[in-house]
Amino acid sequence: MTPHRIALLFNANKVYDRQVIAGIGQYLKSTRVVWDLFLEEDFRCRTLGIQHWRGDGIIADFDDPTVEEALAHLSIPVVAIGGSYADDSRYPANIPYVATDNTKLVRVAYDHLIEQGLQRFAFYGLPPSPGNRWAQEREDAFLRMIAADGLEGMVYRGSPTSAGGWGRSQEDMVAWVRSLPKPIGVVAVTDARARQLLQACVVADVPIPEQIAVVGIDNDPMAQLLSRIPLTSVIQGAEEMGRMAAQVLHQMLHGGDCSSTRVLVPPVGLCVQASSQHEPLRSPYVMRAKHYIRQYACLGIKTEQVADYVGISRTLLEEHFKRELKQTVHQAILEHKLEMARSMLVDNSIPLAEVAVRCGFTSLQYMYAVFRREFNCTPRQFLGMAKI
Template identity: 25%
Template sequence: MIQRVSAYSDRLRIALLILNESYWSRRILHGIARYADVNGGWDFWLHPRGMEQPRRLPADWRGQGVISRISNEPLRQSIALHNLPTINVSWLGDHCARFPKVIADPLAAGQLASSFFVERGFEHIGYVGPPLYYGYQDVILPELTKTAENAGCRAYQFVPDPDVKQADFDFQRVRLVDWVRSLPKPVGIVAWHMIQAREIMLTCSAEGINVPNEVAVLAVENDPLVSQLSPIPVSYVEQRIERVGFESAQELQRLISGGKPRDKPLLIPPEGVVEMASTDTVFANDTLVQDAVAFIKQNCDVAINVSDLVQHLDVSRRSLEDRFRKVLKRSPAEEIRFTRVRILKNLLKTTDLTLVEISRQTGHSCEKSMLRFFKRMTGLTPGAYRQSHPQVPRDNDQEDSWD
């Protein structure tokens, strides 16, 4: 018998059947723990397991609810036997009243990833989907393709070798090399997860293909360690995984209290794209535009304008405007504004600097100037943007709890 009595009789006893070997799953567990902590504490039954370990809820476990990554039928059946409120946090399977889902929104992630490359002037977008052995119905690809084609871009899908079942993506290396070679350049490639993104970059390095100027790489699923082990840091979609965990715990408590399951999955939209070196592309064969973009990035902490670009490049304003619109489909002034607002967003999301400090670091004359610029560009005040994009909680983070 594994049944045990909690030292705290009023605490909910919750079973967690979630992978703990991946960064994604551990962040879900962080979110669940955070919700439980601010709601009096829960007594967890945690089944430590990885991909190859048995997945089931023992028949003699007793508790009030379950949060699980329901990835196969034996696990589903072992949970169903208990007839307890259950939340499914996996993209696998369908949403239903018995196993309602709380998940990161995969369609929004596909749209965001594709839009990211479209907005940066890419005409070609590649996609490497989940390995076949994962068993996922790939809902990211259709949204990515639709977004690209609606913008007049072309999408390319990597088709893995169906006879290769190994988890190590290195076994697809030969086919991946041929695919990357065949793509028109420059191309932005969206990878299902960070392991694939790293493999793409290793392939490019071995083939003498420049990342990010010929091939830019963006991962849908983040893993900071794998990114650190890559040739250069990898950009990724910030999918607010801790929020998935937090909302799944909150939804479970609602069901335990007598609430009815939702008709549709509770989808947590992505926060945005975290830009790293793998997508820091300087476009085109036009060296003048390349130099201009590099100058804008190097001087993002001062209030440069188009006249500064003209003087630095020793070119006429009209010529600069024409070449920017031909290559990037936008003006030099728009490129300056977009670059400055991206930096502001990044500082607001990833630091706790005051608005005065941020305005000083980004070349604004004063805080009010920065406030006006940010609201004009985004429709939000910096404070509202920061509030809607909470920083990733740390183990010792005592910030508010998304309530």
């Protein structure tokens, strides 16, 4: 059997593109299709000569208009992957298209914020550019949802991300964060933008999620790793997009006419973390204290440090905690550390000793003792129960 030569034109440096590629690989393994794959880490510098490539088919990211233009008149089968459009005329003509459903991505984030009891909403997007058409679609979807509910949504696009302009961009974002009516829920167009927003809230000293609840899109592990406050994020169906695109190309390689095929892939779900779990708190002292605890509990902070940050005495802070949350400040710190430990225990690749250190326990033995006291089991036993 002579393998088909297939080019995958994606930016393998992006988590979304890698997930699409993973879905293509899963299709090949599940069907025993034999393809020789051509893949560059970043294909954009190769599109100018792609018409001379002697291959059998292409699966490409059509969110970049230069790619769409470069592949428009090829004689070999091409399957496009990209974002969905409200206007059907924006889809490429006579090319099968597998899309992430931008409207449903935003709907999942927006509905989650409504479920948290919020009544004000904003959107943090990207400045318009030919390569950001998908971002504009998500912004438009948000505005349609807000209008349908009779609300006025606020939109902030900020600046393109660049090292040189980052200082000014963050200052502008901090000013926007402070100007927002609160409490408010913010949908970020990507996890990368959501992480920037979380940083701005920290700089602006605005508690998350009590005053600003944040939801991103992508479920990007890197964004989670680099955020002090765990980020709630919509999980795209990128792997399913890859599987579907590979299936369509497979049919085309065997004579199938798929030129009118268009598939919208819905999101997989929502990964809920601390950034969106809005709790309406009456006491501004408790609100500030919880904001500080979310950032620094795993660094071993004590009640006195929390009180110093809030700017009141330890005794007064304890009174507010007991009245509002029915717990002490120490219990709130420990609760956060245990929450982080439980989420890490699900990952078998992280040694238990490392879990203890990263969650702020003085030793593995102490973490074991706390688990026995709070849950009547060891961390390993808890891990086993989490898998059931």
